[in-house]
Amino acid sequence: MTDTLTDRRSDTIAALELLDTRLRWLSSWTVHNANHIRPKRDGLKVGGHQASCASITAIMSALYFHALRPQDKVAVKPHAGPVLHAIHYLLGSQSRDQLERFRGLGGAQSYPSRTKDKIPVDFSTGSVGLGVAATAFTSLTQDYLIAHGALDATDAGRMIALMGDAELDEGNIYECLIEGYKHDLRNCWWVVDYNRQSLDHTTADRMFRRFDDIFETCGWRVLTLKYGKRQREAFDRPGGISLREWIDNCANVDFAVLTYQGGAAWRSRLTADIGAKPHVAKLLASFDDAALADLMTNLGGHCIETLIDAFDSADDERPTLFIAYTIKGFGLPLAGHKDNHSGMMNPPQIAELRASLGIAEGDEWEPFGGLGDNAAADLKAFIGRSALARRAGEPRAPAVPMPARLPVPDGDELSTQSAFGRVLLDLAKSGEPASQALADRIVTTAPDVTQTTNLGGFVNARGLFRRSELGDVFRAAKIPSAQRWSGHAAGQHIELGIAENNFFLMLSSLGLAGPHFGTRLIPVGTVYDPFIARGLDALNYACYQNARFLLVGTPSGLTLAAEGGAHQSINPPLIGIGQPGLTYFEPAFADEVALLMRHAFDHIQADDGGAVYLRLSTRSIAQEPRVDAGWEADAIKGGYWLRRPTGPASAAIVFCGAVVPEVLAAYDILAEDIPGLGVLAVTSPDLLHRGWSARRAARWTGASPVESHVETLLSALAPHAGVVTVLDGSPSALSWIGSVRGMCVSPLGVDRFGQTGDLPDLYATYRLDTDAIVDAAAELFLG
């Protein structure tokens, strides 16, 4: 290395070491301020994780201010949120006010949040494991965009997760590893803050080197950063090999205890264990207690030089796992203690840390406090030269054009699921420019249920997405099959294995393609409705990030009669109502499906929009002849009168989805006895409920109290009217409607596990059939 290069390298290392210390201080102080200085009104601990932050500051310093390129994106382990805020504080992109309000209303969030934080956050984190896997799926999304010509390959970024070692216990990590291997994952780094402590305790020694094996099996390069530079130098001295062997054999928990106890404890333990070995006594004697503690904790993840060398060495696109050994609470009096996850420095301890850094009392928030003018100016200049400082904000992706209407599939009898498949297929084949433009941006995905959810037609037309060609061997052998499964770079279906967590994380990443990469995708994912529950946290995570996609849960309900209780969904309507960021629709007819899909494609692109969930069914039902399009606007708002009540109507049947034949049969029976009886088709219990809640909330928030759609609909009934509600799912998804105008309700639905049977048997057993509706109505309306 030339002298200039050596100088530049040592300058870089010195600056990164200073930044490591700044980040440790600022993150500690942010948490301290929130807990010990900011006035408290509720007597509760505010929380924050000083030890988790201190564990990763060197890694983040080396990554953010050295290795990171403008196009790279990072998921930061949730409990290092304050470090990310500190980085942006040093960059000038985070305010002191936000830091002072950390964990307070409107302040910096506890865990990095794309939607709530004011700093740029690439991936929200919080539920451990999900943010990590999100980087892999975002890498796949990037590959998809490159293959479709929406991103230049030379602009490909690395998707990087900074993860806690306990995140390696989450099953979704391994589901993701397998899927990643199948899809030839690249441009992905996971950096493990390997402090061998979780929330509760120190982690099992038995896992040593197991992670290497697992990741290498899945095609990853594993770089282990176990020793810092000073340790490696000590190992080269006489007696050093014994010291290294001792470290390698030391149990995690012993290492943690000794770290907490400090230099004298290290000395007596090392002397007892290896002091008699050749040269060891002399080696140990060459360090005073403080230096010995410093040496023993000089692990790879705290050594800037080791970190930048490792990051620099991984300069290709192979996915790479960095196992960076660290100490939880490094540099703090909490270091190594098994209870330090939520532990916090007390005021004297933080004052001591402040003084040790030369920061004057009152200067705690000074970004470069304690450094001296020249050093501060140099460090500022160093930060200014980093790639991070040149990073542009997230792009605003142009909207995808939308045809005015999506054609309604024809047929007298259709299921909503087959209508969905036909609408997509029509789009895939349409020659009309707006439809074609929309179809080109649709990307479909399913966890091994492509065929049984009617995505097959679209896939046949548009192909599987594969970076390298994948022939359809059955087709080549001229074996008849309805599915044409050739894969190529222009394909638009991402086929996943059966792992619903992966499915939702894939949808989440595809649904952030706009803000992440500047090109919107219109992701459409299908899953068996009951198995939404399998990926529920990943779905929640996707919505929390404001990812935009169309989720189709199908088939659903008891209506899937012969499949039995393990496949019949009951509570997804409640999930649909309860999940923020997701609008749930459950159409009954094919024209509703076409209308709502068109609406969904719009809504997932709207600034104030969100993701959409369509709950569909395989039950073929007679279609409703329409006289005009008057029902459409109401259907988009959540419900319309399928049979409008007349006169001072005292009753209505309110239903959702596939039970419409029973509802209309009951209507025919009841209409004579109940004059003016209405039938309300609820297309979205979620929207109706939300509108009603918003209307009520407006009374306290001062917003203008616009009548909600459900109030408007129900105003067609007499004030004392009664309603029977019916849906193939949890009855509570609709029964609340009675409270809107204080009406009596008789709720029908499914509230216990389903079973196998044919439809008449099951509908009778679970009281969804015509008789049940007539009985409920008779009881309510006719006494």
Ligand SMILES: Cc1ncc(C[n+]2csc(CCOP(=O)(O)OP(=O)(O)O)c2C)c(N)n1
């Ligand atoms: C899904 C989920 N379960 C539980 C938690 C609660 N929790 C927060 S941190 C943590 C352990 C974190 O340990 P690790 O990943 O090793 O992080 P570090 O040691 O760096 O703090 C747990 C169990 C969570 N955030 N998410």
Ligand SMILES: [Mg+2]
């Ligand atoms: Mg840990």
